[in-house]
Amino acid sequence: MFTPRLLRRPAQRTVLLLATMLALAGLSTSIQAQSSSSYPAKPVRLIIPFPPGGPADVLGRAIAQRLSQKWAQPVVVDNKGGANTLIAAQEAARAAPDGYTLFMPLDSTYTMNPALYSRLPYDPIKDFASISIVARQSLVLTATDRTTFKTVTDLVTAARADPGGINYGSSTTSTQLAGELFTRQTGTKLVQVPYRGASEVVKGMHSGDVQVSFDGIAANVPHIRTGKIRALATTGPTRSAALPDVPTLAEAGLKGYELVMWNALSAPAGTPKAIIDKINKDVIEIVQRKDVKDQLLIFGLETAGTSPEEMNETIQRETAKYAPLIKELGLKLD
Structure with missing residues (x-):
C-alpha cells in the first residue's frame, strides 16, 4: 500500500494545479467578456498626431463621430501634432491600457521613425496593440505645365539626358523615399527639394522652383483639374480611386x-x-459605409479595415x- 500512496499524491497535486489553472483561465475569459460587453462605459479619447484640418484629422473625426453614435458615448478627438508624430505616440504609449485612449498613427510612426531617430x-512593437489599418493612400508623381513631361517616359528620358538638372519637391520622409525609389529604379538623378507641407510643394511647383513632385493626392487634385499640374502616375499597386485615369508607376x-x-x-x-x-x-463596419x-x-484616402494580425504583418x-x-541615405531626424 506504500507505493500507491506515493503515486497518488503527485497525481492529486497535478489535478489540483490543472483545476486552478482552468479556473483562472475561465475567470480571465469572463472578465474580458464582461469588459467587452460593457465597453465603452465612459468617453473615449482618440489621439491624432496632426493638427486639425488635414486628411488625417478628417479621417479621425469621421470615425470618431460614427463610433460615438454606435457606442452612445463621446469619442473625443485630441489633436497632438508635431515632432513627426512622436509627441502623440509617446502620450498614447503611456496611457492606461483600458480601451479609453486610442491612437491613430501614420505608417511612418511605426515603420520609419525607428530608423530616423x-x-x-x-x-x-512593445508599446502598442494594433487594431486596424483604416485607410490607405497612394502618392502621386506630378509635373508642372511649364515642362514638356506628359508621361513617366518623358520624365525619365529628360532626367537621363540631364542628370541632376530636374528638381522634385517632397514634404515628408515618405514622399522623399518615393523619389529615391524612383531614381534608383529608373537610373536617373533628380534633386530633392524639401518643403514643410504639401501646400508648400504646390507653391514650389507653381513658382518653378521644382519641376516635378512626389506628394499626397488631395493637395494636387484642384491643380490637376485646372491643368496647371499634370498627374503622371500614382505609387500604389493599383490605380487610385481618386485619380482613376492616372496609371500606376x-x-x-x-x-x-x-x-x-496608411493611417491606422x-x-x-x-x-x-x-x-x-x-x-x-x-x-x-464604419469604414465600409x-x-x-x-x-x-x-x-x-481609400478606406481599408484590416485585422490586427494583418496590421502587424504590414508593420514588419x-x-x-x-x-x-x-x-543608406543617411536620413536622421534627431
Whole structure:
C-alpha cells in the first residue's frame, strides 16, 4: 500500500494545479467578456498626431463621430501634432491600457521613425496593440505645365539626358523615399527639394522652383483639374480611386514599384483583446459605409479595415523594406 500512496499524491497535486489553472483561465475569459460587453462605459479619447484640418484629422473625426453614435458615448478627438508624430505616440504609449485612449498613427510612426531617430520615446512593437489599418493612400508623381513631361517616359528620358538638372519637391520622409525609389529604379538623378507641407510643394511647383513632385493626392487634385499640374502616375499597386485615369508607376514601366501611406488605429499595449476585437469589428463596419468612403475619397484616402494580425504583418514587412534605405541615405531626424 506504500507505493500507491506515493503515486497518488503527485497525481492529486497535478489535478489540483490543472483545476486552478482552468479556473483562472475561465475567470480571465469572463472578465474580458464582461469588459467587452460593457465597453465603452465612459468617453473615449482618440489621439491624432496632426493638427486639425488635414486628411488625417478628417479621417479621425469621421470615425470618431460614427463610433460615438454606435457606442452612445463621446469619442473625443485630441489633436497632438508635431515632432513627426512622436509627441502623440509617446502620450498614447503611456496611457492606461483600458480601451479609453486610442491612437491613430501614420505608417511612418511605426515603420520609419525607428530608423530616423537614434532614440524613440516609444517602442513601436512593445508599446502598442494594433487594431486596424483604416485607410490607405497612394502618392502621386506630378509635373508642372511649364515642362514638356506628359508621361513617366518623358520624365525619365529628360532626367537621363540631364542628370541632376530636374528638381522634385517632397514634404515628408515618405514622399522623399518615393523619389529615391524612383531614381534608383529608373537610373536617373533628380534633386530633392524639401518643403514643410504639401501646400508648400504646390507653391514650389507653381513658382518653378521644382519641376516635378512626389506628394499626397488631395493637395494636387484642384491643380490637376485646372491643368496647371499634370498627374503622371500614382505609387500604389493599383490605380487610385481618386485619380482613376492616372496609371500606376508599375503600369508606366516600373515593375514592382509600390509605396502606399496608411493611417491606422492602435491602443496602448495590454489593452484587453476582447476590447481590441470589439473596436476592430465596429471600425471595419464604419469604414465600409458608402458615405464614409465618399467623404474620404476627396482627400485621396481609400478606406481599408484590416485585422490586427494583418496590421502587424504590414508593420514588419514595411519596416524591413524602408529601414535599410533610410540608413543608406543617411536620413536622421534627431
